[in-house]
Amino acid sequence: MKLYIQSKKYGSNVVLKDVSIEFPEGSATxxxxxxxxxxxxxxxxxVGLTKFKGYLLKDGNSRxxxxxxxxxxxxxxxxxxxKETVIQCLYYQTLLSFPNMSKTEALQYAKCFIQRFALSxxxxxxxxxxxxxxxxxxxxxHGMLRNLPVIVADEIDSGLDCVLGESIIRDLCRxxxxxxxxxxxxxxxxxxxxxxxxxxxxxxxxxGTGRVVYSGPTKAVLKHFEAKDIxxxxxxxxxxxxxxxxxxxxxxx
Amino acid sequence: MNKISICINRYFTTNLxxxxxxxxxxxxxxxxxxxxxxxxxFESFGATKTMLFALxxxxxxxxxFNAATEFHSQREYLVFDLRTxxxxxxxxxxxxxxxxxxxFCQASITVVILIKIFSIKNYFQYFITVFLILFxxxxxxxxxxxxxxxxxNTTMSLMAGAIIIQVVLSGVLFTPTGLFEKITKAxxxxxxxxxxxxxxxxxxxLPAGYPLEMMYYPDLDYIITAWASLLVLAALECALGVAILxxxxxxxxxxxxxxx
Numbered sequence: 157m158k159l160y161i162q163s164k165k166y167g168s169n170v171v172l173k174d175v176s177i178e179f180p181e182g183s184a185t186x187x188x189x190x191x192x193x194x195x196x197x198x199x200x201x202x203v204g205l206t207k208f209k210g211y212l213l214k215d216g217n218s219r220x221x222x223x224x225x226x227x228x229x230x231x232x233x234x235x236x237x238x239k240e241t242v243i244q245c246l247y248y249q250t251l252l253s254f255p256n257m258s259k260t261e262a263l264q265y266a267k268c269f270i271q272r273f274a275l276s277x278x279x280x281x282x283x284x285x286x287x288x289x290x291x292x293x294x295x296x297x298h299g300m301l302r303n304l305p306v307i308v309a310d311e312i313d314s315g316l317d318c319v320l321g322e323s324i325i326r327d328l329c330r331x332x333x334x335x336x337x338x339x340x341x342x343x344x345x346x347x348x349x350x351x352x353x354x355x356x357x358x359x360x361x362x363x364g365t366g367r368v369v370y371s372g373p374t375k376a377v378l379k380h381f382e383a384k385d386i387x388x389x390x391x392x393x394x395x396x397x398x399x400x401x402x403x404x405x406x407x408x409x
Numbered sequence: 410m411n412k413i414s415i416c417i418n419r420y421f422t423t424n425l426x427x428x429x430x431x432x433x434x435x436x437x438x439x440x441x442x443x444x445x446x447x448x449x450x451f452e453s454f455g456a457t458k459t460m461l462f463a464l465x466x467x468x469x470x471x472x473x474f475n476a477a478t479e480f481h482s483q484r485e486y487l488v489f490d491l492r493t494x495x496x497x498x499x500x501x502x503x504x505x506x507x508x509x510x511x512x513f514c515q516a517s518i519t520v521v522i523l524i525k526i527f528s529i530k531n532y533f534q535y536f537i538t539v540f541l542i543l544f545x546x547x548x549x550x551x552x553x554x555x556x557x558x559x560x561x562n563t564t565m566s567l568m569a570g571a572i573i574i575q576v577v578l579s580g581v582l583f584t585p586t587g588l589f590e591k592i593t594k595a596x597x598x599x600x601x602x603x604x605x606x607x608x609x610x611x612x613x614x615l616p617a618g619y620p621l622e623m624m625y626y627p628d629l630d631y632i633i634t635a636w637a638s639l640l641v642l643a644a645l646e647c648a649l650g651v652a653i654l655x656x657x658x659x660x661x662x663x664x665x666x667x668x669x
Contacts, residue, residue: 235489239423248419252494255411302494 157181157306157338161210164197170365171197172208177356177371181305182336184329186349186374189358190394194366198358199310199342203229228302230309234295238284242275242294243267245283246301253302269297273327289320296328306338307331313345326351346386349374359393369393412496416503428511435471435515436522442467443526451527454614461609462581465601468519468539469575472546472597473553475511477568480554491658501651508547516540534608534632541639542601546575548646549597555653580624597642604635 157179164172172194179185189195200206204227236245246266250257257265270279273293278286283294292312300307309328313321325341329351332339341352349355355377357370370380370389381389421428446463449456480487491497516539523529553571578585579598593599606625615621 229493231489235486237423237483237486244419244422248415249494251415252412252490255415 157212159198159202159210159212161198161201161208163210164194164201164206164208170363172201172366175210175358175366175368177368179306179338179340180354181338182333183353184332184339184341184351185354185356186352187340187342187356187358188344188346188349188390189366190360190390192360192364192366193358194360195342195358196310197366199308199340202340203227203308226304226306228299228304228307230296230299230307230312232311232314234283234291234298236283236291236295236298239282241280241282242270242286243279245294246270246297249298250301265301269301273297289316289324292316292324296324300331304337307340309339309341311343312341313343313348318347321345322348346390349386357389357393412499413503413506416495416499417506420503420507431475431511432514432518436518438471439464439467439519439522440526443522447526451609452614454611454616454619457609457611457614458581458606461605461611462579462602464519465542465579465598465605466576468542469546469598469601470572471515472512472543473550473568473571473575475515475543476508476547476550477554478550480551481564484554488654488658491654497651497655497658501647504551505647508551509544512540512543512547515543519543529609531608535605537636538601538604538608538632541604541636541643542597545597545601545639545643545646548643548650552646552650552653555650555657594638595642597639600635600638600642604632604639607632607635 159175159177159179161172161175163170163174175194175198177185177198187195187198197206201208201210202212240248243263243266246269247263250262250266251259254262254265267279270276273296275290275293275297278290283291286294296309296312307328312328313325316324325343325345325348328339328341331337352374354372355370355374356368357377358366359369360366370377372380377386377389378384381392383389383392442463443460446456446460450460451457487500491500516536519539520529520532520536523535524532529535549571553567556567575596575598576582578589578593578596579602580593581602585593585599603624606622607627609625610627611625612621612627
């Protein structure tokens with residue numbers, strides 16, 4: 157899958173420009189970047205939440221209109237009916253996603269996802285009574301049961317403790333590899349980078365327009381920036397922008 | 410059809426208690442209001458008009474909040490569902506069925522209360538009138554539920570504004586003329602008062618020699634016209650609500666494709 161954003165503007169402000177990213181099938185990609193780098197806009201463009209000038213290619217040859225009907229989108233805040241229990245939520249989602257499935261089959265299918273995402277103990281609890289981590293697991297199960305080839309997760313580990321956040325990211329990456337799905341995770345957290353095959357780093361240029369400063373294998377990112385760890389990479393990326401801004405100011409003066 | 414039944418089943422699995430609570434509260438509020446204004450009702454013109462006005466406005470408010478609060482509270486995950494697995498047409502049809510059922514039950518409760526307190530005779534006409542007032546204001550709530558944003562202040566202001574307009578332009582507080590007369594054509598409470606005043610034969614309580622109020626003309630054709638107006642209003646509000654929702658859903662789903 158390839159996303160090309162020629163430009164994305166909010167009013168006169170260009171948020172993203174000439175962004176071209178490939179998301180290889182069956183791989184897990186992490187999108188990171190400093191605030192204002194355009195991560196959220198990139199995610200919105202990917203799942204069809206905002207218009208942009210560009211295209212999204214599937215299999216490298218055909219332009220397709222992707223939206224959330226064919227991309228599994230897992231939002232930062234779980235968008236589930238708080239009145240429903242976990243099993244009800246997954247069961248009805250299954251029935252609506254696969255109308256030809258019988259009620260018994262749908263229940264079995266929903267229960268499989270409950271087990272898979274370790275929600276068995278809370279399956280009869282209402283969504284509103286679950287902890288933050290359990291709600292996120294329920295939201296992932298809710299999205300995943302549609303069995304779509306592309307999964308986009310927006311800051312799925314935010315607001316969780318590092319152990320829980322890591323386990324959720326690890327599980328998602330494992331599923332992507334095992335089931336040959338394309339996973340795109342947008343995150344601020346740099347601790348779980350080792351689980352991803354590829355990494356995309358976004359940074360704002362001197363005008364505040366987000367651009368891709370790196371897109372490639374995770375293993376090669378340190379070598380590319382000649383850095384010791386990913387945090388140093390982020391410092392380099394941020395300082396480049398800072399230096400550029402300072403240069404501009406000095407020139408003006 | 411299958412998806413419609415799934416949606417209805419889903420609603421009642423999770424909202425049966427809320428549904429029952431709405432019916433209970435409807436009965437409670439209406440009994441309180443009608444007891445408060447029952448004195449001299451169906452005896453003098455003024456008291457009957459006041460009672461019918463109180464009944465009509467109560468029905469409008471109840472119908473409005475039936476839908477407005479519900480759609481506003483479920484807006485976020487509903488829009489998410491509509492963008493993923495739930496076709497808009499399926500959701501609209503199932504919602505109309507559920508809201509019609511709720512309004513049917515509320516109208517039945519209202520007629521039972523009216524029979525108990527006022528011993529009304531033409532209860533079938535009352536039932537249709539009450540059903541249409543409730544349904545039409547329910548659809549107004551449906552429309553407002555999708556017009557309003559996630560901001561609580563905007564929500565409260567819009568809901569209060571909608572209710573105030575219904576009260577002021579009901580045709581009871583003053584006789585609308587000019588522009589206001591045209592606006593009242595789109596006001597549920599105005600058509601509701603026309604229908605319910607005619608059904609109750611309000612003019613028959615006027616003292617001898619007083620001119621008849623044309624708003625409550627006790628003719629079956631006039632009543633049917635008022636019912637039709639309420640139904641058309643409900644259909645328009647529903648269509649507008651669906652159009653707003655459709656626009657919200659589709660405007661962000663399109664890519665502006667450029668040549669490679």
